[in-house]
Structures are given as C-alpha cells and as structure tokens.
Amino acid sequence: MSKNLNPNGIAQSVTPIFIVEQKTGTNIIPIFDSSIREKRIQPHKSILLKVFVNDIPVEIENISDSGMAFASESTFIQNEHSELRIEFSGDQHLLLKGKVVWTRQINGRSLNGFQFSQEYLPEGFLEALDRTQLIKINIQDNLKIFTSLDNDFKNLTFEIKNYLEITKDSLDRLEEEILVYSENVRNSYREVIKSNFESDFVGMLKDYSKKLDAIFSKMENSEIRKYHTDFFRSQVGKYYTNNPFIGRALRKPRGYSGDFEMMNQIYRDNFEGRTFFEMLMHKYGINESSSLSVKYRRKYFVNHILEFSSKHSVFNVCSVACGPAKEVVDFLNIISVPDSEKYNFYLLDQDIEALLSAKRNIYEVIMRRGLKTKVEFLPVSVKDVLEGSPDIKKLSHIGFHFMYTAGLYDYLSQPVAKMLTTNLLSWLTPESMMIIGNFHPSNPTKTISELVADWKLIHRNDEEMLDLVQKDKVKNVRLHKDDQNIDIFLEIVV
Template sequence: MAASPSTVGERVEVEPRLRVTLEMGGEEVPATVAAASRLSLRLQVEPERLLDAGEDAERIFVRAELASGPVRLGPARLLPRLPGSPRHLVFTGNLHDCRALVHEGRVADLRSWFESVPMVLAQKERIRPEFRAHVADAAYDLSVWRRLFDDEDRLLAGEPPEVAQAARDALLATEGRRFLSYLDGKVQELAELVRAYTREEHERHGFYLRRHLWPHLLASEFMKRTNLKPSGYAGDAEVMLMIYANAYVGASTFGQLMHKHGVETTAAQAVRNRRRLIPEMLREVRERLPALGRRPFRFLSLACGPACELEDVFRAPDDAERIEVSLLDQDPHALELARAAVRRIEARLGAQVAVRCHQDSVRTMLRTRDLRGRFGEHHFVYSMGLFDYLTQPVARAVLAKAYELLAPGGVLVVGNFHARTPTRLHMEYWGDWPLVYRTEETLRALAAGLEPAALAVGSDETGCQLFLRVEKPA
C-alpha cells in the first residue's frame, strides 16, 4: 500500500492507494488504485494500455502485492469512461470489499456472509414444535390484522386530511387498542412457552421468530431500529427518544400500532420513570450536601444518551448559575442530541449552562490514570441504561472508577433492569435486544470492596428499574 496527498481546504489528506497488476490480452499492466466505493476501485492514473483497450477492458485479471504476500484478486472489468472522470474498475467474480483492500491491505469478500447459509438454515430443525406453531399463528394473525389496517388506510387516503386524521385517531383508539391487546396476549403466550429454555435455545428460537415476523417488525420504527442496530447496538440515543416520546409513529396505521406497542411496554415505562427520578435524586443530594458557598454543584452522566432528564434538572436561571454538568457518551450523535437539549434549556432559561462533553467509552475510564484530572470531581454521578450491557466484572470495574470521581459526601446512582422485568423476553425475541438483567443482590454485589458511607438498592414504581445508590463518606 502507498499513500498520495490530496488537499482538502487547508488540510492535507492522504488517500490510501494500492499497486496492482492488471493482466489483459496477454500483457501485464501495472496500475495504482484507490477505493472509489465499497465495491469499486479508481485508477489513479490511467495507464496508456487502457486508453484503447477495446474488449480487453471487459476481461481483466487483477493481482496485488499485499503486506501478507501476493494475492490473485480475480476477474474484473473497467466501467465505461465518463468525460472528465477517472476510470473505475469493478470485480466480476468476487465481491471484494475495496476499502478493506486498499485501506487495510486485507482481502474480504462480501459474499462470505453467505457461507453460513447452510448452518443457519439447519437451525430450523432444532426449533421446538410448539414454538413453530406459536410463530406460525403469530405470522398469520399479524398478516390478517395488517391487511385490515392497510384496507382502512386506503379508504382514508381519499378523505380530506383533517377528516382522515380524525378517522385514524378513532381507529387507533378502538380497533387499534384491540390489536395492541392481541399483541400483549401473544407476548404473554411467548413468555410462558419459552420460560424454561436455555440461553442458547432463547437465541435460536428468537432468531427463528424474527425471521418469520421480519416484515411486521420492520413496520415498527422502534423494532426496526432495535433489530437493525445502525449504531451497532439496540438501545442507542434515537431509540431512547422514541421511548420518551411514546407516540404513534409510522407511515401506516399498522406500523404506528406496532411501534406504539414496543414503546409502551412496562420496561419502556420504567425508562420514562427513571428519567423523572434521576433529577429528583440529584435534587435530594444537592439539598443534603453541606453548603457549597460559591462553588457549583457538579454532576456527571455516564452514557448520557440524549440527556433528556436535564430538562428537569435545570428549572430556573439560578440552576444554570449553580450547577455544572459533564456528559460522557461513546456515540457522537448521542452527544449532539444532548447538546441540543442543553441549547433548548438555555433558550428557555435565558442563561448559559456550564456543560462539558466527553466523547469516550466508559472503558477509557478503566485505562485512565488521572481520572479526576480528565473527567473532574462530582457531587453526583449517575448512569442509566449502561450497566445493563456490562458483564459483572466490567460493571464492577466501571462502578469503582465512577466512585473514584465522587467528591466526599457525593452520591453515585446506577440503574439496571430487574431480572423480573415482565417484557424481558418480548424485548429479546421481538426486538433482538438482550440485556444483562440483575437482581437486588447481583446489583449490590457490584459495590463490593468500595467501603461507602451508605449503600442501598431501590426501584421505580414498575419494579423493573433497579437503582444502586452508593454514598461516599464525607
């Protein structure tokens, strides 16, 4: 691999490139290529031999010299020349990932996913008969409901917009609620059916269910996102916004109902509850701390997501003067949404909020020596929707680091879904959203060895959201 500089504004960027040999018409033509897209290469300079290649341009064989040794990349062809644009090369046999090839010097064929097809298809032989029947019934029922709601949508399409909206509202409130009750029943049936399954069986049967219900799941914006995971995991900041909004969202009535069902589960209600409870806990800590004088009250949210709860922390202009907030999240988009929340608060209060954003993984905390120097010292540190993704050893290590960030007398609060969360299997099977659920005991065990002034585990009204509260000695 080599690199060539190209200027973008003031910055000089280096575009990775790769030297290749093109075998064509019995000749060997050396060339240098860059990745034009995931599946195409761009010739840096068009070798003279290609200018008038004729039919040979359709029958090229590409070789390259990678750090790992020579590779035969396979047949390719040149795309027709476009005026003023460099020549592009596409593979005609393999589907090479051209970015991996040029940027990393790695051969990756995008068809490799298909290698697992026989193994995945064979999984169906290991599905229990009663589960097959459950899924077949669900798939049939959903398609019937969908057809009926789609028919209504077609009827409403001919009405004036305000009439259509009124009719859709009536439909959602009547037949829509009946459909949501049907879904509740189905989820209940599923939970009873799979209660005794092993972890491996849950995974296999969940995969089987999602393949069968896929088009219906994708009709829900919520389930679509938890299943497709554009951020790499199910519960990203956009999913959190959907849960907080708890609205009918979607292009069709059926889609809106499927979406609403996902965002009004007991677990989703627990998420909305904790958004309200965190500012209450923060206020309680603030009132209890000895007078800070002119010093501000400082708090930190670990894995802040869209930080919607800040709305209830900063209520008056005075709060903006006396409270400083630090937000940490690994996802730049989550921090963007959190900054937007801060801007809305500033506009409402007519005052500036002191906010520091850290785009970091909590795993960075495990490696950081001068933790307070980097993240500050805080009177209140909390984390919601993060520990549910961490194994017990990682969760313990992160908790210890978060505790280190507390000022004397400060309080750390960590949320985690309870193992008894009734919609747990629903989220896992339909949403492909497995979590690390904990009990009071396993959550409390995370604080072993900390020697706090006080340690307590509580929960929200649903009993689904556990809170571990750790208070540092003053």
C-alpha cells in the first residue's frame, strides 16, 4: 500500500456522508445472528474516488475495510489475483491486492465482489476519508455562498465585527484589571463607563443598524436573506446576543420575542448584564429606534386616556395585549384620587405572566395612593376574541369608551388583523375611540432584529393601516406617527 496518505485530524462533529449498511462482511457464515458485521459504505456521489481493477476503471458500489462491490462493463475472471488502485485528488493513491470473488447481474448491471487478499484498509481510514471529504464539501459550499454575498453587506459586517471586537476586548481587559480594586473604585469605573462611553457606543451601533437596514431590506429572496443572516450571525452574532435584552429576544422564553419582560427591560432602562460590554450591548438594545418607540407610545396613550375621559363620568378603557401595562401605571400615578373612581380598566393578554406583572405594577400604585380605580386582568387571546366564547360576549357588552393595542398587530396577518379590528370595534360605545399601533416599514431596527434574534414583525405602511378598518362603518379615521416616524397609529372614532 502507498504510504503517502495520512488519514488523521478528523473533525468529530461532522455527520458522515457515507450511508452505512450493516451487512455480513466476507463470505464467512456467521455462527450467531448477532455476529459482528463489517461496515459497508456507499461512497457519496460527491466523493471523487477513481478506482481501477487491473488498470480498468470501475465504479464503487460499496466498500468495507476488507473488500468492495463494484460495477463495470468489463468481465473479470473470478479468484484470479488482481490489483486494485484507488486514486484520490492530487496524485495520492492506495494500491491493494485481491480477487473478484463473485459476479452478479443486478438491474441490468454487472456487479462484482472484490476481496482484499493481503491486508485490510488502515483502521479508521474510510471514516476519515468520509469526514474529511464532508469538511471539504462544506468549505466549498461556504466559499461559494461567501462569494455570492453582497459586498457592501460583507464589508459592513467586518467593520462592525472589528468595532465590537476591539470594544469588548478593551473593556474585558479593564474589568480584569480592576477586579482586585475596592468595590467603591469599581463602582466609579462603572459610572464613568455609563456617562462617558454609552452614548457613543449606542450611537455607533444604531448607525450600523441603519446602514445594514438600507442594504438588507432591499433583498427580497428568502434564500438570499438567509445566507446574509447566517453570515452576519457567524461573524458577530455572539457579540449582539450575550446580554439580557437581545439575548431574550433570541431565546424567546415565552415562545416569542417582545414579551412583557422585554417591555419591562425597555421601561427600566438600566445597565443590566454581567460585564461592562454586556451592559453596553443591553443598553444599545433598549435604546434602538424601535425601543424608543415603545417608550413614546407609553406617553401617547396616557395623553389620550386623559383627554378623552375629561367629559365622562364613567370611563371604560380596554387594552388589548396589554403586556406590563406601564402606561396604566403612569396614568394612575398622575390622576387625582377623587377622579380615579370613574375609571374601569380591562387589561387583556394571552400571557398570564404578563398579566401578573401588570397586576403587581398597578396594585402597587392603587394601594400606595388609595385610588378607587377598578382594574380587571383578563387572560384573553386574539383567538378567543375571534371565536367569541360566552366570556368574550360579556366583555363585548361592557361598552368601552377607549380601546388601544400596540405591539400586537405587528404579529398578525392582514386578514386576521382586519377581522380582529371589526370584532373589537363592536365593543365600543358611540363617540368612542380605538387606537391600533403598528411598526411602519421605515423602522430601521427591523433588520438587526431579524439578523441577530430572528425577530420578524409585520410592518404596515399607511395604506395597509387604513385598510384595517371599513371606513363606511366608522365616523372618522386618521393616522398618527411617532416622533421618529417609525411607529404608526390608526386612530378610529366610531
């Protein structure tokens, strides 16, 4: 056998591409059914093995450490000593002695069994060949995909990687050094990082996210988007997602991104994380454009509740998909105790944890301020509303003066969103208002959210928002946009 092959250095995690057949190996008849059998492998079509028996090219059907089956147009004399040559890429080859031990016609092809007569193949050789070949194929596929990626996208990704790498390495080193300092000194460092580092860092990453959006949002083909996403994640994914906010968006512990705790993280606006770098990345996430819109709508809804309730002696408010309902907390913090009596809030969400979080926040203010406001926390999903159970019928007869929903329609298809709107509007009393919030396609955060956390929303433009409601069934509709022009609100008066 030629000695210039070295089938070592195999990556263990790669799935073999040979199909392993458990067949009786040689012509020895097994004594027990459970007798050991040699592994026979069928070379994958991508393996470029050239095989010759007595210099005649043949096609391998399967091969084991002690023999092989091959197809050939030529005829071979059985039990005659023959020479087998297996050529690999380059000029490497294996030479083995053996003989053809059987010949059969199968499906119009002549198949021959060849048994090695002097030695087995080196132990592990076929497996090594199999795995290294797969690695080669993976590398080739990867290079092909890499070449096909948009150049601006690639360059930007490398620039982001460079920026994140140097920032993380420097901060990690600093943190390592100050580990032995007193707690007071370390706290000072932390405060200085907040005041002296955060705004530049967050600004830089928001800028990158806008540039990524300008390139990525033009890509419509889902396969092309996937290649770019995989590449981005492989280069910088770990920098983005090792922190509480973006990490939660990726891991989706409640089954989806944008749950009540992510809303709470945005509202808390704290430095959260284990290291300076994680804290900064967390701060970036909760100050991305879409997170700032979440903060904007909190004030926007409070102002509407205050304005629309001024002429009412009883005011019923419904929040659909309420999450932690922080706007209700804000409202209860500013309303006077005598006024508080006229308000009845009905907070609906599919997630019990979200309702419990809202209940804790709201009761804390009600108890502290001695308010008379009534608040119901109802586990209701969009599906419940559309199916109209007896409980939902009761809700529909309450007569709401103001209803709002934000962060829900972004997950609903247009037909479902339209059906839901029709249903919810029927719960309102005359002259009342419903507001539906939804992100607009101009939201620049949509790309980074999809790239790093697989968080995809349904964005709606002005026409798609207006299409949610049948205009002839309501008094008035108008659109309002937030201060960044990325969250859009459909204000409907019935």
